[in-house]
Amino acid sequence: GAVVSQHPSRVICKSGTSVKIECRSLDFQATTMFWYRQFPKKSLMLMATSNEGSKATYEQGVEKDKFLINHASLTLSTLTVTSAHPEDSSFYICSATRDRYNYGYTFGSGTRLTVV
Amino acid sequence: AQSVTQLDSHVSVSEGTPVLLRCNYSSSYSPSLFWYVQHPNKGLQLLLKYTSAATLVKGINGFEAEFKKSETSFHLTKPSAHMSDAAEYFCVVSEGDDYKLSFGAGTTVTVRA
Numbered sequence: 001g002a003v004v005s006q007h008p009s010r011v012i013c014k015s016g017t018s019v020k021i022e023c024r025s026l027d028f029q030a031t032t033m034f035w036y037r038q039f040p041k042k043s044l045m046l047m048a049t050s051n052e053g054s055k056a057t058y059e060q061g062v063e064k065d066k067f068l069i070n071h072a073s074l075t076l077s078t079l080t081v082t083s084a085h086p087e088d089s090s091f092y093i094c095s096a097t098r099d100r101y102n103y104g105y106t107f108g109s110g111t112r113l114t115v116v
Numbered sequence: 117a118q119s120v121t122q123l124d125s126h127v128s129v130s131e132g133t134p135v136l137l138r139c140n141y142s143s144s145y146s147p148s149l150f151w152y153v154q155h156p157n158k159g160l161q162l163l164l165k166y167t168s169a170a171t172l173v174k175g176i177n178g179f180e181a182e183f184k185k186s187e188t189s190f191h192l193t194k195p196s197a198h199m200s201d202a203a204e205y206f207c208v209v210s211e212g213d214d215y216k217l218s219f220g221a222g223t224t225v226t227v228r229a
Contacts, residue, residue: 107160
């Protein structure tokens with residue numbers, strides 16, 4: 001149990017276009033979902049926390065107009081990178097939790113975004 | 117505030133020998149502690165978690181970790197390394213009612229044949 005599906009696993013887009021990444025909890029309802037960014041050979045950096053039906057809470061320094069997060073249901077959160085630029089190229093990972101004490105956090109398999 | 121320090125950025129072991137990955141944490145409240153493993157270009161997989169129950173936690177693939185409050189440590193061990201254990205390992209902490217996770221910088225494990 002506790003599977004999180006992230007799609008796409010890899011995407012290449014042109015500079016100036018927008019890209020949407022989906023994160024789905026397949027077998028549980030996720031009260032909270034998180035979006036992380038990971039640079040090569042680095043740790044994960046939390047970008048934002050989203051709760052179903054409410055606005056995402058962004059970490060300091062993360063542009064909310066550039067990284068749009070929607071958590072429309074208890075099983076789906078999306079991250080849209082708007083007007084992407086090469087510096088947005090990175091590995092993006094989502095995670096979801098329903099009850100961290102008993103179930104912890106489940107991570108998606110990540111999305112490699114390359115902006116050319 | 118919570119934080120995690122992984123004391124080794126890189127650990128190299130021979131196959132069949134023990135693995136020790138060191139992690140120290142700082143937390144104002146009773147923390148929840150996790151170890152995750154990440155293989156190249158993959159997401160994170162939970163190895164084990166501590167949430168104020170038994171201080172010796174057994175995880176998947178033969179890994180275990182011991183929570184030592186007096187030393188503020190949560191070191192990860194495995195008695196016998198396997199080639200498939202080569203990966204990046206993250207020690208992670210969360211505290212109180214805050215759902216946010218704080219990640220250590222990661223430890224890269226290489227396993228020599």
